[in-house]
Structure formats: structure tokens, C-alpha cells
Amino acid sequence: MQLTPTSYIVLGLLSFGGELTPYAMKQAVELSIGYFWSFPHSQLYAEPERLAKAGYVSERREAEGRRRRHYRLTDRGHEVLRQWREEPTAELPELRDVSLLKMFLGADPAILAPVQLRAHRDRLARYEEIWEAGSGTDAPEGARRALAAGLRAEREWIAYWEEVLDGTDPGG
Amino acid sequence: MQLTPTSYIVLGLLSFGGELTPYAMKQAVELSIGYFWSFPHSQLYAEPERLAKAGYVSERREAEGRRRRHYRLTDRGHEVLRQWREEPTAELPELRDVSLLKMFLGADPAILAPVQLRAHRDRLARYEEIWEAGSGTDAPEGARRALAAGLRAEREWIAYWEEVLDGTDPGG
DNA sequence: GGGTACATGTAATCAGTTACATGATTTA
DNA sequence: TAAATCATGTAACTGATTACATGTACCC
Numbered sequence: 585m586q587l588t589p590t591s592y593i594v595l596g597l598l599s600f601g602g603e604l605t606p607y608a609m610k611q612a613v614e615l616s617i618g619y620f621w622s623f624p625h626s627q628l629y630a631e632p633e634r635l636a637k638a639g640y641v642s643e644r645r646e647a648e649g650r651r652r653r654h655y656r657l658t659d660r661g662h663e664v665l666r667q668w669r670e671e672p673t674a675e676l677p678e679l680r681d682v683s684l685l686k687m688f689l690g691a692d693p694a695i696l697a698p699v700q701l702r703a704h705r706d707r708l709a710r711y712e713e714i715w716e717a718g719s720g721t722d723a724p725e726g727a728r729r730a731l732a733a734g735l736r737a738e739r740e741w742i743a744y745w746e747e748v749l750d751g752t753d754p755g756g
Numbered sequence: 757m758q759l760t761p762t763s764y765i766v767l768g769l770l771s772f773g774g775e776l777t778p779y780a781m782k783q784a785v786e787l788s789i790g791y792f793w794s795f796p797h798s799q800l801y802a803e804p805e806r807l808a809k810a811g812y813v814s815e816r817r818e819a820e821g822r823r824r825r826h827y828r829l830t831d832r833g834h835e836v837l838r839q840w841r842e843e844p845t846a847e848l849p850e851l852r853d854v855s856l857l858k859m860f861l862g863a864d865p866a867i868l869a870p871v872q873l874r875a876h877r878d879r880l881a882r883y884e885e886i887w888e889a890g891s892g893t894d895a896p897e898g899a900r901r902a903l904a905a906g907l908r909a910e911r912e913w914i915a916y917w918e919e920v921l922d923g924t925d926p927g928g
Numbered sequence: 929g930g931g932t933a934c935a936t937g938t939a940a941t942c943a944g945t946t947a948c949a950t951g952a953t954t955t956a
Numbered sequence: 957t958a959a960a961t962c963a964t965g966t967a968a969c970t971g972a973t974t975a976c977a978t979g980t981a982c983c984c
Contacts, residue, residue: 586974588943589857596861607964617860620851624945629965631943650951650964669863672871676879677853679792679909682845685761688789688902689768691841699844707848730860733916737851740912744905758946760971779936796973801937803971822936822979 585638587664593617594631595657595665598641600724603656606632616727619711620734640664687748697749701742708738757810759836765789766803767829767837770813772896775828778804788899791883792906812836859920869921873914880910 597609604612606628613628632655635641640661644654657665683696711734718728769781776784778800785800804827807813812833816826829837855868883906890900 586942589854590943592857592861599862605964610964617857620853621857622850623943625964626946626966627944634943652964665861669858669861670867672863672868673854673858674871674875675854676872676875677851677856678794679849679905680852681792681849681905682761682847684849684902684905685764685789685793686841686845688898689764689837689841690771690896690898693901695842696844699846700848703846703848724862726860726862729865729920730856733851733853733856736912736916737909740908744908748901758970762971777936782936795971797936798938798974799972806971824936 585634587668589621590623590627590631591635591640592665592668593621594628594635594655595640595661598655598657599662599665603644603654605652605654607652616730620730635661693748697745700745701749704738704741704745708735708742711735711738757806759840761793762795762799762803763807763812764837764840765793766800766807766827767812767833770827770829771834771837775816775826777824777826779824788902792902807833865920869917873917873921876910876913876917880907880914883907883910 593613594609597612598604601608601612606625609628609632610625613622613625632641632643632653636643636655640658641655642658644656646652646654683691683700687693687696711731715731715735718731765785766781769784770776773780773784778797781800781804782797785794785797804813804815804825808815808827812830813827814830816828818824818826855863855872859865859868883903887903887907890903
């Protein structure tokens with residue numbers, strides 16, 4: 585079995601949470617990872633099952649009522665997670681921006697920019713709220729640093745689309 | 757049939773190129789779109805086939821030798837491409853950065869940052885070369901603007917990882 | 929004339945997405 | 957108590973990735 589980023593997200597959440605149901609993972613993702621790496625919640629039902637089959641997590645199913653499944657890291661699971669975390673990667677992210685794609689393929693930037701500006705400004709505002717709310721608390725370092733990257737990225741996109749809009753050469 | 761970004765990439769390339777083989781598309785992607793939106797070349801064989809079935813492109817196959825397939829936009833193809841290009845989107849890109857994910861899930865930033873810095877600096881250098889090479893030429897506006905976004909993003913990532921590395925609070 | 933890189937494609941698999949579905953809880 | 961929303965999941969599909977495969981041209 586090939587472990588994907590989704591796999592490590594599940595393993596990582598379990599390393600924090602002890603024992604989690606898919607629904608609990610879904611909530612955790614929505615509040616954090618989902619901002620920079622999203623996927624449908626159905627993955628959080630399928631992926632732990634695969635991981636269980638491969639021995640990286642164990643499953644406990646409620647005998648009554650909802651019969652929810654609870655997952656927990658096995659030793660092997662801890663081990664692969666640790667290894668993955670310790671290994672740096674030279675892999676670079678891609679922009680994968682639909683508006684950029686449209687522009688590349690000939691769309692009029694003056695039509696794209698205002699809509700993108702609006703959306704990026706909204707998201708920036710949300711990130712700033714979260715940042716404020718997390719200040720002074722004991723939120724995990726990693727989460728805070730990831731949010732910082734999000735803040736930077738949003739500010740940068742706003743500056744970019746502003747320049748595209750008013751015709752300044754956005755490169756150089 | 758649902759048209760995906762990959763579909764529009766094919767349609768868009770054909771709108772520039774007139775008539776193209778999958779291999780020609782592959783080369784075009786590698787030199788441009790691939791920098792910010794990549795996918796395996798096998799898609800460039802599968803996708804035009806789907807588009808042909810749906811009537812957005814026409815196929816002409818060589819009778820002899822390599823029997824290559826050549827694709828060309830139909831009127832319907834032109835039409836959907838035009839509509840997609842004219843419609844702005846509020847959809848926002850995600851960072852989807854593996855290193856960020858590792859950091860979020862507990863990795864040591866001091867281990868991640870140097871490797872990422874190296875990779876981002878290399879890529880920035882390449883983008884700067886391309887930017888220079890394209891200066892003063894009649895390269896399409898859209899491509900140039902997309903490259904500008906790439907330059908900005910690389911510079912931003914470099915600043916980010918530098919700050920993560922020397923312990924400056926990277927947000928705020 | 930043997931290797932190596934480019935050119936060109938196909939097949940199989942699977943992760944990820946979309947769509948659907950139902951029970952429980954809150955709210956108006 | 958009706959309606960909405962949250963909680964919790966399953967099933968089917970398919971786009972995307974991985975792996976494989978062969979032909980052609982160039983170069984040492």
C-alpha cells in the first residue's frame with residue numbers, strides 16, 4: 585500500500601487525538617488542515633479502512649446504537665508517521681489556480697481580478713480573525729506556522745490581482 | 757460529460773495551436789502551464805479522446821507510419837472554451853504544500869526549511885531566466901502574467917522559510 | 929553498430945469525487 | 957410538530973496516476 589498525503593493526515597490526526605471517529609477527524613480537518621489541503625469527508629471513512637487493512641491503525645466498533653468506528657494508531661502507524669515527519673522533501677507546491685489558468689488561456693484579467701480580490705480579501709479577514717483568536721493560547725506551533733503561510737499567501741495574491749487590475753507590470 | 761480544468765487546458769491549447777497531437781500538447785504544457793498546473797502526459801492522450809466523444813474536438817488520424825492522432829477544436833469546442841474564459845470564478849487556490857503539512861503534523865521546521873529554501877531558490881532562478889528570455893518578445897500576455905504570479909509566489913515562499921528558520925514570528 | 933535519449937502511446941489500478949441516504953438533535 | 961441542520965455513513969463512478977511498451981533518431 586502506497587501512503588498518500590491523505591494517509592498521513594489521518595495518521596497525524598490520530599497521533600494528536602488518541603482515538604477518533606471519522607466524523608471527529610472531519611471536524612478537525614475543517615478547522616485547520618482543510619484551509620490549505622482539502623478533500624471530501626468521504627475520504628475520512630475510506631482511508632482509515634485502508635490503513636487498518638495495512639496494519640497502521642486499529643479499529644474498534646461500537647456494539648450498540650450508531651456502531652461508530654473508532655480508530656487508533658498502532659506501533660507501525662506511529663513508526664511510519666515518525667519517519668515521514670523526519671524526512672524533509674524538496675517537492676514544491678503548485679499554484680493550481682483556476683483564475684490563473686483562465687488568464688493563461690486568454691481570459692480578460694479585468695474580469696477575473698475583482699472577483700478574485702473579493703474572495704481573497706474575505707479569506708484574509710478570516711485568517712486574521714483566527715490568528716488573533718489563537719494569539720497567546722497554547723495552540724500547536726505547527727498549526728500557527730501553517731496559518732502564517734496562509735496569511736502571507738493571501739496578502740500576496742491580493743497585491744498580485746491589484747497590480748493585474750491597474751495594469752502595473754506584476755513581475756520584474 | 758463534465759469538463760475539468762484538464763479539459764480546458766486541452767481546448768485552450770488547441771485554440772492557440774490550430775491542430776495538435778497529444779505529444780505536441782505535452783511539449784507545450786511542459787514549457788508553460790506545467791509550471792503551475794501539472795499532470796501526467798497520459799492525460800493528454802485520454803482527455804482529447806473524451807472531448808472528441810463529446811463533440812468538442814475532431815480527430816484526424818494519420819493513415820500511415822505512426823498513425824498519430826491530430827486534434828482540432830470544433831465550433832462547440834470554441835464555444836464552451838469562450839464561455840469558460842469569460843466567466844470569472846471565486847474559487848480560491850489551496851497551498852497544498854507537503855512541507856507545510858509535515859510541519860502542521862509536528863515535523864521540525866529546522867529540518868524542513870533548508871531543503872525547501874534550496875528548492876524554491878532554484879525554481880525562482882529558473883523563473884527569472886524565463887522572464888528575462890521573454891522580455892521584449894511577443895509572448896502572450898496571459899503567459900507572462902501567470903509567470904509573474906509564479907515569481908511572486910517563489911519570493912514569498914523563500915521569505916517565509918527564512919523566517920521560519922531563524923525563528924522570527926512568520927505571521928502578524 | 930550499440931547505447932541512450934526522445935517520441936509516442938496503452939493498460940490497469942486506485943484515490944478522490946459526487947451523489948445519495950438516513951437517524952438524531954435543535955430551533956422556530 | 958415541522959423544518960432545518962448536524963451527524964454519520966455507503967455506493968458508484970471516473971479522472972488521474974503508475975507502470976509498461978515499442979519505435980525512431982542521434983551520437984560515440
